[in-house]
Amino acid sequence: MTALVLVSVTLVGVAATIVVLTHRPENQAIVLSVFGLALTVMFVVLQAPDVALSQLGVGAVVVPLMIMLTYRRVRTPANPSRRHPRNPKSPHRDPRCANGALPRRRRHAGAVALERFS
Numbered sequence: 001m002t003a004l005v006l007v008s009v010t011l012v013g014v015a016a017t018i019v020v021l022t023h024r025p026e027n028q029a030i031v032l033s034v035f036g037l038a039l040t041v042m043f044v045v046l047q048a049p050d051v052a053l054s055q056l057g058v059g060a061v062v063v064p065l066m067i068m069l070t071y072r073r074v075r076t077p078a079n080p081s082r083r084h085p086r087n088p089k090s091p092h093r094d095p096r097c098a099n100g101a102l103p104r105r106r107r108h109a110g111a112v113a114l115e116r117f118s
Contacts, residue, residue, distance in 0.1 A: 001045075004045050005042075005045055005046065008038070008041050008042040008045045008046075009042060011038045011041065011042070012035070012038045012039055012042050014038075015031070015034055015035040015038040016035060018031050018034075018035075019031050019032055019035050025067060025071045026068065026071060028067070029064040029065075029067040029068045029071070030064065032059075032063060032064050032067065033060050033061070033064040035059070036055060036056070036058075036059030036060030036061075036063070036064070037056075037060050039055050039059055040052045040055045040056045040059070040060060043055055
């Protein structure tokens with residue numbers, strides 16, 4: 001039993017090191033899933049089946065899936081035809097401005113009051 005614990009702890013340590021050394025998020029999500037499986041094996045060896053089952057569901061499946069979905073969402077715009085009007089590369093221009101430029105931002109009352117006393 002002691003040798004099995006030593007092997008599982010070593011496996012977890014190696015997997016954790018690989019997770020830390022992986023730089024690209026899409027690869028890191030896959031390695032994180034392998035790390036979750038290594039933790040699951042360690043918990044089974046340490047006779048904690050409830051923790052192992054939770055780790056299998058969360059650490060090996062849900063977290064890597066959330067990372068991949070978030071990475072995909074961040075990399076691709078939600079609607080490329082509608083961009084933020086303050087973006088200079090945006091084709092959208094404010095119709096209130098005659099030359100097609102963006103409107104200037106108004107200063108709030110606190111900034112105006114600070115200018116008076118400084």
